[in-house]
Amino acid sequence: MNGLGRLIFWDFKRASWQYDVVVAAILAFIFLTPTDIFQDKPKAASIVMLPANQGFLLEPGLLDSIPTERRASTATALVQKRFKTTAVVKNVEAVFDEGSLTGYMAFTGQ
Numbered sequence: 589m590n591g592l593g594r595l596i597f598w599d600f601k602r603a604s605w606q607y608d609v610v611v612a613a614i615l616a617f618i619f620l621t622p623t624d625i626f627q628d629k630p631k632a633a634s635i636v637m638l639p640a641n642q643g644f645l646l647e648p649g650l651l652d653s654i655p656t657e658r659r660a661s662t663a664t665a666l667v668q669k670r671f672k673t674t675a676v677v678k679n680v681e682a683v684f685d686e687g688s689l690t691g692y693m694a695f696t697g698q
Contacts, residue, residue, distance in 0.1 A: 635670045643695040644677070651680065651692050663694040 600607040636645045663677040678697035
C-alpha cells in the first residue's frame with residue numbers, strides 16, 4: 589500500500605528511476621492511446637469564411653433539412669451568429685465532390 593500511495597501522490601525524487609518510470613508511463617499513455625477510446629476527435633469549424641470576402645463555406649448538416657428557398661435566410665442567420673457580422677447571404681450553392689455533397693457556398697454579394 590505504501591508503494592501505491594507514493595505512486596498516486598508522486599512522491600519520488602527527481603532523476604530517480606521511479607520518477608523516470610512514472611514520467612515514461614504518462615507520456616506513453618498520452619501518445620499511444622488511440623483517439624477512438626475517448627471519442628474526442630478535433631472537429632473542423634462548421635462555417636468557414638473564405639478569403640477576400642468571397643463568401644462562406646457551410647458544412648452540409650447545417651442546411652440539408654432547409655428548403656431551397658429558405659437556405660439564404662438561414663445561412664444569413666448562421667453566418668451573422670458565428671462571425672458577429674451584418675453580412676447578408678444572397679445566394680447559396682451546393683458543393684459536390686465526386687457526386688457527394690460536401691457543403692454549401694454562401695455568397696454575400698459584397
